[in-house]
Amino acid sequence: MDDPWQKAYDFAVEVARKAGAEIRKAGESEIRVMTKSSTVDLVTKTDERVEKIIIGSLKEEFGEGTHCFIGEESVAKGETCVLTDKPTWIIDPVDGTTNFVHGFPFVAVSIAFAVNKELEFGVVYSCLEDKMYKARRGKGAFCNDEPIQVSDVKDINKSIIISEHGTDRSPEKVTKIFSTMQKILCIPVHGLRGSGTAATNMCLVATGAVEAFFEIGIHCWDIAAGAVIVREAGGILLDVDGGPFDLMSRRMVSANNDIIAKRIIKEIEAFPVTRDDAPIQKK
Known part of the structure; x- marks a missing residue:
């Protein structure tokens, strides 16, 4: 039996890498910002542009209207944030916007996928470090294709x-x-x-x-x-x-x-x- 979500998982990794390249390209040039809920919660043009790249790529690959989307910038503009049973992408285009604005070197693209309200896979690309973290439900977690696991410290x-x-x-x-x-x-x-x-x-x-x-x-x-x-x-x-x-x-x-x-x-x-x-x- 074919794995129904392997294609989506592989494509999410590809899209995250593409989005990360866009963030690196923007670099320190993206200095003009708008404010969202407070002056501390910054949103850049890069956030909005990267989210459009991610959602646009996913819609093109899987067909308009077949999947749902929860994106940080979309929700900020008034779209609903409700998780249903439908296949749903949950996206943070630039996690660490304040870091990005200040040149602090931890910025990530975060893409998750849920079906029937259950998370099927997650991809986090720490793009300035060039570290690709990914995991599928029941299939282990990886960083740059190497298996990872939590520490065994109990103290x-x-x-x-x-x-x-x-x-x-x-x-x-x-x-x-x-x-x-x-x-x-x-x-x-x-x-x-x-x-x-x-x-x-x-x-x-x-x-x-x-x-x-x-x-x-x-x-x-x-x-x-x-x-x-x-x-x-x-x-x-x-x-x-x-x-x-x-x-x-x-x-x-x-x-x-x-x-x-x-x-x-x-x-x-x-x-x-x-x-x-x-x-x-x-x-």
């Missing part, structure tokens, strides 16, 4: 944890974010890190470079591809309260194992965020 005191402070600068949320980081650092752990891109952070968990990544306020397009890669590398995904991972909840802990994840969860000070699939409020 939280010997772990490195990744997190980000997000784009919301409201004092209440910033206080909780840094209070959580302080408590985790003082467990103590070996260190806290952050690359500035959720997709890359998840791939670092998958390769065993760090033991866990957690964040509240991320979006489905930031983590969908990374979620497949972490799972296929042997890791786990949970909600920040220890419950099941929910792609649309904007809350996530990804870790090498249950022991590390649950120890981190004890220290997380959660705060409310609006789900990605919440109904759009009419003005």
Whole structure:
């Protein structure tokens, strides 16, 4: 029996590489930006151009109207963000826009594919590093075609944890974010890190470079591809309260194992965020 999604998986890798080349080409020349939700959440012309390249290529390959799309820039312009049973691409064209604008060298293209609301594969191309991470459900995870797996560390005191402070600068949320980081650092752990891109952070968990990544306020397009890669590398995904991972909840802990994840969860000070699939409020 033919594999129904192998072609889509292979094409996603090809498109991610094409998109990454476009990002590198833009380089430091893309300095004029517009703001989205805040001055910290930057969107460049490169974001919009790369998303059009990705979605246009996929529609051309698979036929207009056959697949659904959830793209960061499309949602920012008012399109709905609802995951249905239909074949759906979940895309972040430039994960790490702020990094890109400042020349900080971690920028990723993130492409995931879901059917019947289940993630089938994920591709994350860290284009400035030229590292292609990819995984298919039940078939393992890879970086530049070499198998990867999470670390075997079970002692939280010997772990490195990744997190980000997000784009919301409201004092209440910033206080909780840094209070959580302080408590985790003082467990103590070996260190806290952050690359500035959720997709890359998840791939670092998958390769065993760090033991866990957690964040509240991320979006489905930031983590969908990374979620497949972490799972296929042997890791786990949970909600920040220890419950099941929910792609649309904007809350996530990804870790090498249950022991590390649950120890981190004890220290997380959660705060409310609006789900990605919440109904759009009419003005």
